[in-house]
Amino acid sequence: MFRYNERMRKNVHGSSCDLPASLRSRKNNRSRRYPFQGDFTWKGVRAEDYKTGGSDWEGILRQVIIGSRGETAKFSLRYFEIAPGGYSSHETHEHEHVVVGIRGEGKALMNRRAVRVGFLDVVYVSPGTPHRLFNPFSEPFGFFCIVNRERDHPRPVGR
Amino acid sequence: MFRYNERMRKNVHGSSCDLPASLRSRKNNRSRRYPFQGDFTWKGVRAEDYKTGGSDWEGILRQVIIGSRGETAKFSLRYFEIAPGGYSSHETHEHEHVVVGIRGEGKALMNRRAVRVGFLDVVYVSPGTPHRLFNPFSEPFGFFCIVNRERDHPRPVGR
Numbered sequence: 001m002f003r004y005n006e007r008m009r010k011n012v013h014g015s016s017c018d019l020p021a022s023l024r025s026r027k028n029n030r031s032r033r034y035p036f037q038g039d040f041t042w043k044g045v046r047a048e049d050y051k052t053g054g055s056d057w058e059g060i061l062r063q064v065i066i067g068s069r070g071e072t073a074k075f076s077l078r079y080f081e082i083a084p085g086g087y088s089s090h091e092t093h094e095h096e097h098v099v100v101g102i103r104g105e106g107k108a109l110m111n112r113r114a115v116r117v118g119f120l121d122v123v124y125v126s127p128g129t130p131h132r133l134f135n136p137f138s139e140p141f142g143f144f145c146i147v148n149r150e151r152d153h154p155r156p157v158g159r
Numbered sequence: 160m161f162r163y164n165e166r167m168r169k170n171v172h173g174s175s176c177d178l179p180a181s182l183r184s185r186k187n188n189r190s191r192r193y194p195f196q197g198d199f200t201w202k203g204v205r206a207e208d209y210k211t212g213g214s215d216w217e218g219i220l221r222q223v224i225i226g227s228r229g230e231t232a233k234f235s236l237r238y239f240e241i242a243p244g245g246y247s248s249h250e251t252h253e254h255e256h257v258v259v260g261i262r263g264e265g266k267a268l269m270n271r272r273a274v275r276v277g278f279l280d281v282v283y284v285s286p287g288t289p290h291r292l293f294n295p296f297s298e299p300f301g302f303f304c305i306v307n308r309e310r311d312h313p314r315p316v317g318r
Contacts, residue, residue: 031269031288036260036279065281066257072286073255074307075234096232098225100303101195102279110190120195120261122224127231129190144259146305148233 028070040081040103040142050080050088056156059086059135067149074149080133081142082106087134090158095151097125099133103142106135117143130157187229199240199262199301209239209247215315218245218294226308233308239292240301241265246293249317254310256284258292262301265294276302289316 034042041047042065050060060082067076081103082088090109099108101117108115108123109132117123117133125131135141193201200206201224209219219241226235240262241247249268258267260276267274267282268291276282276292284290294300 029285031285031290032283033267033274033276034281034283036277036281042279042281066283071255071283073234073257073283073305075232075257075305077257077259077281077305096230098232098234098236100236108192115192117192118195120201122193122195122201122236124191124193124225124230124232126188126190131190146232146234146236 029072034065040079040140042079045079054089057087057089059083060088076147076149078145078147079142080145081140082133082135083140084135084138086141088132089154089156090130090132091154091156092128092130093152093154094127095148096127097123097131098144098146099123099125100144100146101141102144104135104139105137106133106141106143108133117141132157188231193224199238199299201238204238213248216246216248218242219247235306235308237304237306238301239304240299241292241294242299243294243297245300247291248313248315249289249291250313250315251287251289252311252313253286254307255286256282256290257303257305258282258284259303259305260300261303263294263298264296265292265300265302267292276300291316 034044036042042063045063045065047061047063050057050062060080063079065077065079066073099117101119101121105116105118108117110125110129115123193203195201201222204222204224206220206222209216209221219239222238224236224238225232258276260278260280264275264277267276269284269288274282
């Protein structure tokens, strides 16, 4: 099973956790730079599990780069990394995904068709399309996934 | 002055231009893959000028990857490329920018502070922050810029 290094897990956003939510929100809606650290982590961004529950996924970590720290944009920018052999939930929802490959390569299953997602390939997953991202290759597969900030809950496919 | 090659300019999206707008919209809200072609173009995406008017910018081309072909997401994904010595308008607006460097390096002026934007660095430009992207380096500077689909018009700064 795939694990990130400790640096990745401990890389929590500064000291803003001590502020009341309203101040924290205003503070974090300021313009800000998140430097890429070369190892597919961003300074000030914490790695988390893909989901807190469920058993229909394997070997994925998530980093929410924009969208969880008081930003007012109507979208979120997340980075997901799928270990070799890993896969996301097979699911559908009414919101869209925009996926951009940035590390290694993987595949996106959309309806019954699997397409390759390589470096800077962009994939648009339209509302109601059953989909799953997976990594049948031997290197980590990392991608940005942009979504609406307000979105519906995913529904599992085929259960 | 910086120019793209002819391939980039002619790379117009398929044959959908012949369809009525309603059909075109439904057709283009389907799931779709935009393969990266290695030269910072995407198959099915056309390069355009940064803006149709104005004289406060120089040496920029834009490619709207997601957001102009009937997609229903509440955001647009664009790629901009600034030639050496080029710059965007110095402007402010109420919508946010999320900038992700993917080619070369450049700078983002936000208020009076210029920060470096290198490969996969992420910059959040908050509402009302006067800003300009520019390229003081000798290689092209390319970046994704994600914005809300519905957004206010920019206002020039300092005029």
